[in-house]
Amino acid sequence: MKLCLILACAALLYTVSAVKYQDLALTFCSDSEREKIYGIDGEEKWHADFSLEKGVMTLPQFADPFSYEEGAYEGAVSDIKICRTSLGRAIKANNYPSIPRVAPQSSVYTKSSVQLGSRNTLICHITGFYPPHVEVTWTRNNVNVTDEANLSRYYPNTEDSTFKLVTTLSFTPEKGDIYSCSVQHTALDRALTKTWEVDVELPGVGASVFCGVGLAGGLLGVAVGTFFLIKGNNCN
Numbered sequence: 626m627k628l629c630l631i632l633a634c635a636a637l638l639y640t641v642s643a644v645k646y647q648d649l650a651l652t653f654c655s656d657s658e659r660e661k662i663y664g665i666d667g668e669e670k671w672h673a674d675f676s677l678e679k680g681v682m683t684l685p686q687f688a689d690p691f692s693y694e695e696g697a698y699e700g701a702v703s704d705i706k707i708c709r710t711s712l713g714r715a716i717k718a719n720n721y722p723s724i725p726r727v728a729p730q731s732s733v734y735t736k737s738s739v740q741l742g743s744r745n746t747l748i749c750h751i752t753g754f755y756p757p758h759v760e761v762t763w764t765r766n767n768v769n770v771t772d773e774a775n776l777s778r779y780y781p782n783t784e785d786s787t788f789k790l791v792t793t794l795s796f797t798p799e800k801g802d803i804y805s806c807s808v809q810h811t812a813l814d815r816a817l818t819k820t821w822e823v824d825v826e827l828p829g830v831g832a833s834v835f836c837g838v839g840l841a842g843g844l845l846g847v848a849v850g851t852f853f854l855i856k857g858n859n860c861n
Contacts, residue, residue, distance in 0.1 A: 651781060652701075654708035658758065660778055661701035663693070672778060673701035726812035727787055729754035733806050733819045739798050741825055747796055749806035749819070752782065752789035760809040761792050762816075766802060770794065798823045 649664040661673040669683045671693050680698040684691060716722070730753050736746035751759060757779040763771045774794040782789055792806065800823055807818040 649781075652704045652708050653757065653779065654705055654712060655756070655758070656709075659705045659708070661704060662778060662780075664780075667780075669778070669780075671697065673698055675702075675705075724756055724811075727753060727755040728812035729759060729808055729810050729817060731806060731808050731817055731819050733804070733821045735821075736793075739823065739825050741798050741800060741823070744795065744797055747794045747804055747806075747821060749792045749794075749808075750789070751792070751808055753785075753787045754789075754810050754812065755787045756811065757788040758811070759790070762807040762809075763792070763794050764805045764807070765796070798825065800825070 647666050649662070649667075651660065651662045651664075653660040653662075659675060662669055663671040670691070671680055671682055673679075674681050678698070680693060680701070682692060729751050731749060731751045733747060733749050736748055739745060749761070749763075751761070761771070761774070761776060762769065763774045774792050777791045779788045779790050781787075794804070794806075796802075796804065802823040803820060804822075805818050805820045807816040809816050
C-alpha cells in the first residue's frame with residue numbers, strides 16, 4: 626500500500642499569436658517512486674532521470690531548439706525531498722487516511738497500418754488509474770516479451786486527477802500471431818488483459834476470385850453459343 630502526493634501540478638495557459646498553450650510542471654512522489662516532469666500541451670519536454678542522475682530533454686527533432694538551464698536536475702532532487710516531507714506531514718495531519726483506488730482502463734492498437742512482414746509498433750494505452758503504480762506484462766503467443774517493451778512515465782489526467790501511461794512493443798506482424806498487454810493494479814481483483822491478433826487479408830484476393838468466376842462464366846457462355854451455332858448449321 627502506498628500513499629502518494631502531487632506536490633506541484635501547475636498548469637499555465639498563455640497565448641501566442643492567438644494560439645493557446647498549456648504548460649505543465651509536475652513533481653510526484655510516493656514512498657517508493659518519484660518523478661519530475663515539464664511539458665506543454667500534454668507532451669513531455671524534460672524529465673529528471675534519477676537513475677542516471679541528470680535531466681533528459683525529450684523534445685522531438687523537428688521542434689524549436691530549447692533547453693533547461695543548468696541546475697534543473699538539482700532542483701528536481703530538492704523538489705522530491707520537499708515532496709516526501711510534505712507527504713509525511715499530510716498523512717499524519719489527515720490521520721493516516723485510506724488510499725482511494727480507481728481501476729485502469731486499457732486499449733491496444735498499432736502505430737501504422739498492418740502489413741505482414743513489415744516492422745510495426747503495438748501501443749498499449751493505460752489510463753484512469755489511481756494510485757499511480759501499475760505492472761505491465763506483454764506476451765507474444767503466450768510467451769513473455771515484456772523485456773522487449775518500453776514504458777513511459779506516469780502522466781496526470783488533469784480532468785480527474787488520475788494517471789495514464791503508454792507502453793509500446795516493436796514487432797513484425799506474422800499471420801496468426803497473438804499479442805497481449807496485461808495490467809495489474811491495486812484496484813483490480815485480477816489482471817486487465819487486452820489482446821491483439823495479426824489478421825490481415827491478402828490484398829486483392831476477393832477481386833481476383835470475382836474476376837476468375839466472371840471469366841469462367843464468360844468462357845462457358847462462348848462455348849455453349851458455339852455449340853448451338855454448329856448444331857444449327859448441321860441441321861441445315
